Amino acid sequence: MNSINRNEVLDRILGLLMYRDVPVFENLLIDRMGDVTMSTLFQLMPDFELEDWMIISFQEELIHKGFVIADTEGNLKITEDGKEFKRKGGYAKVDLREQQESMIREKTIEGFRYGEWGFYIAIIATIISLVSLFLK
Numbered sequence: 439m440n441s442i443n444r445n446e447v448l449d450r451i452l453g454l455l456m457y458r459d460v461p462v463f464e465n466l467l468i469d470r471m472g473d474v475t476m477s478t479l480f481q482l483m484p485d486f487e488l489e490d491w492m493i494i495s496f497q498e499e500l501i502h503k504g505f506v507i508a509d510t511e512g513n514l515k516i517t518e519d520g521k522e523f524k525r526k527g528g529y530a531k532v533d534l535r536e537q538q539e540s541m542i543r544e545k546t547i548e549g550f551r552y553g554e555w556g557f558y559i560a561i562i563a564t565i566i567s568l569v570s571l572f573l574k
Contacts, residue, residue: 477493
């Protein structure tokens with residue numbers, strides 16, 4: 439996928455479908471491409487060379503999540519849920535949130551690791567203090 443991840447592709451699909459809400463862009467899109475199917479959308483994104491199964495997978499995911507609907511001819515239209523999702527950051531925000539959560543998990547685990555060492559050092563210091571008290 440030319441070093442672009444799945445979520446970037448899905449975001450770009452949603453972005454292109456949002457242009458259908460602007461009459462000027464919708465007319466240009468339909469005049470230039472005809473139907474607005476996944477195949478025609480990927481003609482507008484020539485930087486992707488995808489297998490047919492991947493294109494179908496993208497479409498199924500967007501439909502399953504309720505972000506896109508398809509008519510009987512396969513023409514796609516973004517739903518209100520899809521528009522709202524894209525306005526709130528879309529898949530890019532999902533990626534960012536996942537990166538932040540991963541970093542928090544790593545830092546938490548790292549904190550526990552150092553916290554555990556501190557616990558052991560405190561026990562050893564207590565034992566040494568007790569031993570030195572008894573030896574006096």
